[in-house]
Amino acid sequence: xxxxxxxxxxxxxxxxxxxxxxxxxxxxxxxxxxxxxxxxxxxxxxxxxxxxxxxxxxxxxxxxxxxxxxxxxxxxxxxxxxxxxxxxxxxxxxxxxxxxxxxxxxxxxxxxxxxxxxxxxxxxxxxxxxxxxxxxxxxxxxxxxxxxxxxxxxxxxxxxxxxxxxxxxxxxxxxxxxxxxxxxxxxxxxxxxxxxxxxxxxxxxxxxxxxxxxxxxxxxxxxxxxxxxxxxxxxxxxxxxxxxx
Amino acid sequence: xxxxxxxxxxxxxxxxxxxxxxxxxxxxxxxxxxxxxxxxxxxxxxxxxxxxxxxxxxxxxxxxxxxxxxxxxxxxxxxxxxxxxxxxxxxxxxxxxxxxxxxxxxxxxxxxxxxxxxxxxxxxxxxxxxxxxxxxxxxxxxxxxxxxxxxxxxxxxxxxxxxxxxxxxxxxxxxxxxxxxxxxxxxxxxxxxxxxxxxxxxxxxxxxxxxxxxxxxxxxxxxxxxxxxxxxxxxxxxxxxxxxx
DNA sequence: CACCCTTGTTGATCTGGGTGAACGCGCGGA
DNA sequence: TCCGCGCGTTCACCCAGATCAACAAGGGTG
Numbered sequence: 001x002x003x004x005x006x007x008x009x010x011x012x013x014x015x016x017x018x019x020x021x022x023x024x025x026x027x028x029x030x031x032x033x034x035x036x037x038x039x040x041x042x043x044x045x046x047x048x049x050x051x052x053x054x055x056x057x058x059x060x061x062x063x064x065x066x067x068x069x070x071x072x073x074x075x076x077x078x079x080x081x082x083x084x085x086x087x088x089x090x091x092x093x094x095x096x097x098x099x100x101x102x103x104x105x106x107x108x109x110x111x112x113x114x115x116x117x118x119x120x121x122x123x124x125x126x127x128x129x130x131x132x133x134x135x136x137x138x139x140x141x142x143x144x145x146x147x148x149x150x151x152x153x154x155x156x157x158x159x160x161x162x163x164x165x166x167x168x169x170x171x172x173x174x175x176x177x178x179x180x181x182x183x184x185x186x187x188x189x190x191x192x193x194x195x196x197x198x199x200x201x202x203x204x205x206x207x208x209x210x211x212x213x214x215x216x217x218x219x220x221x222x223x224x225x226x227x228x229x230x231x232x233x234x235x236x237x238x239x240x241x242x243x244x245x
Numbered sequence: 246x247x248x249x250x251x252x253x254x255x256x257x258x259x260x261x262x263x264x265x266x267x268x269x270x271x272x273x274x275x276x277x278x279x280x281x282x283x284x285x286x287x288x289x290x291x292x293x294x295x296x297x298x299x300x301x302x303x304x305x306x307x308x309x310x311x312x313x314x315x316x317x318x319x320x321x322x323x324x325x326x327x328x329x330x331x332x333x334x335x336x337x338x339x340x341x342x343x344x345x346x347x348x349x350x351x352x353x354x355x356x357x358x359x360x361x362x363x364x365x366x367x368x369x370x371x372x373x374x375x376x377x378x379x380x381x382x383x384x385x386x387x388x389x390x391x392x393x394x395x396x397x398x399x400x401x402x403x404x405x406x407x408x409x410x411x412x413x414x415x416x417x418x419x420x421x422x423x424x425x426x427x428x429x430x431x432x433x434x435x436x437x438x439x440x441x442x443x444x445x446x447x448x449x450x451x452x453x454x455x456x457x458x459x460x461x462x463x464x465x466x467x468x469x470x471x472x473x474x475x476x477x478x479x480x481x482x483x484x485x486x487x488x489x490x
Numbered sequence: 491c492a493c494c495c496t497t498g499t500t501g502a503t504c505t506g507g508g509t510g511a512a513c514g515c516g517c518g519g520a
Numbered sequence: 521t522c523c524g525c526g527c528g529t530t531c532a533c534c535c536a537g538a539t540c541a542a543c544a545a546g547g548g549t550g
Contacts, residue, residue, distance in 0.1 A: 082404050084489055090404040105393045110400055137382045144389045148350045151392060154399035155355055159327050159335040161406035162450030166537065197498065205407030207538060212499055244329060411507065442528065452508060457529055 023049070023122075031098030031183060032072050036142035044136075048128040053120045060101065060113035060121070067109045068126050070102025076119025077194040081202075082111045091203040092154070094177075094195060097184050102126070103147045116194040161205045164244070169204040170214040171243040174224065178233060192230040218242075268294070268367075276343025276428060277317050281387035289381075293373040298365045305346065305358035305366070312354045313371050315347025321364025322439040326447075327356045336448040337399070339422075339440060342429050347371070348392045361439040406450045409489070414449040415459040416488040419469065423478060437475040463487075 023034055023042045037045055052071075054060060060071060063083060078095040092111055095101055101113055124132075133140045160172050178191040193200070201211045215231070218224045223239050225232045233239060268279055268287045282290055297316075299305060305316060308328060323340040337356055340346055346358055369377075378385045405417050423436040438445070446456045460476070463469045468484050470477045478484060 082400065084404065084408060086489060088408045090408045092400040092403050103393060104397055105390055106397060110397050133386075134382075137379075137385065140382065140385055140389065141378075144385065144392060145350055147389060147392045147396060148348055151396045151399060152349050152351060152355050154396060154403065155327065155337040157403055158337050158399065158406060159329065161403060162447075163329060163333045163335045196496095202407075208498080209500085209539085210537060213537090216499070244331060441526095453528080454509085454530085455507060458507090461529075 026074065026122075028072075028074050028098040028184070033100050033139065033142050033146060034072065036139045037136065041136060041139075044132065048124055048132065050123045051120065052123045053118065054115040056115060056117050058115045058119075060115065060119075061109050063109055063112040065109050067102065067104070067106065070100070070124050070126055070129050071113075072122040072124075073097050073099045073101070074120045074122060077116040078113050078119055079116055079195055079199055080111045080113055089202045090205075091199055092157075093150075094199075094203070096180055100143070100146055102129075103143065103150060116199070166204075166206055166210050167214050167217065168243055169206060170200075170211060170218065171223075171239050172245070173200065173204055174218075174231060174233065175236070175239055175243055175245075178236075189233045189236070190230060191233065194229070271319065273317075273319050273343040273429070278345050278384065278387050278391060279317065281384045282381065286381060286384075289377065293369055293377065295368045296365065297368045298363065299360040301360060301362050303360045303364075305360065305364075306354050308354055308357040310354050312347065312349075312351065315345070315369050315371055315374050316358075317367040317369075318342050318344045318346070319365045319367060322361040323358050323364055324361055324440055324444055325356045325358055334447045335450075336444055337402075338395075339444075339448070341425055345388070345391055347374075348388065348395060361444070411449075411451055411455050412459050412462065412487060413489055414451060415445075415456060415463065416468075416484050417490070418445060418449055419463075419476060419478065420481070420484055420488055420490075423481075434478045434481070435475060436478065439474070 023029060023037075023046050026034065029035055034042070034045060054076070060078060061067065061069070063081070073095050075097050077097075078099075078101070079091050080093040080095065080101075082090045082092055084090075094116070095113070104110060133143065156176075160169055164172065174191055177193070178189070181191055182188055195203075197208045197211045197215075200206075201208045204211070206214075215224070215226060218239075219226050221238075223233070223235045223242070225234055268274060268282075268291050271279065274280055279287070279290060299321070305323060306312065306314070308326070318340050320342050322342075323344075323346070324336050325338040325340065325346075327335045327337055329335075339361070340358070349355060378388065401421075405414055409417065419436055422438070423434070426432055426436060440448075442453045442456045442460075445451075446453045449456070451459075460469070460471060463484075464471050466483075468478075468480045468487070470479055
């Protein structure tokens with residue numbers, strides 16, 4: 001079996017959409033902000049939670065809009081898109097299960113968030129969440145830790161965008177994504193790719209064609225195998241060498 | 246007078262190096278984390294502060310080292326450098342007075358911090374600062390707000406690195422820097438450049454030669470004037486058009 | 491089932507910015 | 521004072537990756 005996790009068959013980690021569901025059963029809790037809470041506190045969180053699902057290509061929120069909610073992704077995947085006036089696109093990140101959207105705490109959204117596949121979220125009104133932060137300092141610390149981590153990933157991405165070749169970019173991308181999936185589903189060689197080649201290009205500062213060519217090259221060199229909806233890493237060590245980590 | 250702020254004559258906003266100095270007199274307080282504190286709290290901060298100065302090209306801390314201190318820049322400027330194994334360099338940011346280094350809260354430094362000019366800092370042992378954060382939730386909120394802002398700047402930088410032309414990069418860089426100086430010294434057309442062309446190139450994902458070419462082009466087009474240690478913006482509106490903001 | 495429309499791949503060609511080299515200026519140290 | 525060296529600038533040339541173009545493989549729809 002070479003197939004990777006399909007984009008239309010998202011991980012159904014959490015039984016979202018069920019209003020009665022409690023955070024205490026949530027499988028991504030350990031990965032997300034919520035890990036800072038337990039017992040009563042978790043109940044307080046549950047109380048302000050709305051379980052909201054989005055279908056493929058649906059927009060969670062749009063660049064420039066007032067940011068009145070924050071989200072915890074429980075299953076599926078989301079692309080974070082910045083659009084230039086002339087249509088050029090830069091993707092500043094992909095959100096996977098356990099990721100939190102709305103760290104920024106700014107008045108307006110700096111980017112749009114668009115579901116890549118069917119995606120389930122825990123949604124919080126910003127004012128409710130902010131009030132909870134005021135009463136739970138360790139939740140704030142956890143949030144700050146996540147923001148710090150995010151910042152550090154963004155700085156790594158700057159190196160990739162500014163100083164790496166096309167091949168290095170694609171290799172680093174695949175390794176980074178595999179690592180993130182590993183935290184979620186424990187798989188060590190599969191890297192599901194719910195996003196299109198165009199999305200990967202807009203994330204890495206490349207064109208679709210170049211992404212395609214580099215993927216083909218890596219496959220020809222037996223470093224990866226391209227499978228439906230993703231890749232399989234045949235030789236992670238060589239991939240790491242290519243990424244010049 | 247066309248001269249900009251020289252890199253060897255840093256803003257002497259805060260009388261650092263004087264052990265007796267109190268935060269309450271610090272001119273960058275409003276810009277920095279410290280604005281979250283007042284009265285007794287400020288005294289508590291003062292108590293754990295060490296005033297440390299660095300001369301030009303001195304290293305505040307190095308990539309990969311254990312991160313045991315955090316810094317508040319009170320005067321001067323600092324470059325934040327990520328180095329690849331093969332010597333390629335990416336600068337992930339420049340710290341100016343009021344900026345805070347050590348948001349990341351991670352075990353080891355993701356980058357080196359090197360003084361671009363004589364630089365004065367308030368330095369805190371990480372454990373002291375962390376303890377203060379535990380007792381002052383609003384300081385933590387302020388820190389988180391700064392980290393969020395930093396993250397948002399990093400995402401803007403991703404767009405610049407991934408999707409902009411050389412000319413747009415340089416234009417956006419000058420505008421961004423001018424805006425940051427404006428918060429510090431209120432100047433609206435001067436943009437001191439304490440960093441070298443090489444540093445600018447490593448920040449924008451360009452070579453020195455290209456930076457130089459673009460600066461010359463902007464000067465020839467009467468959009469900027471190049472002066473000792475910086476530039477003066479002649480036509481900020483046109484610069485903004487060039488940056489495709 | 492036939493159609494079309496989106497997505498991925500591959501090939502040929504072009505170009506923005508990188509590469510390598512030379513040169514001038516200003517500054518610091520002998 | 522003079523020399524050496526780092527830094528910025530300019531020029532000629534080149535190449536990695538963009539652009540333009542064609543085509544194949546689904547897969548959703550009437």
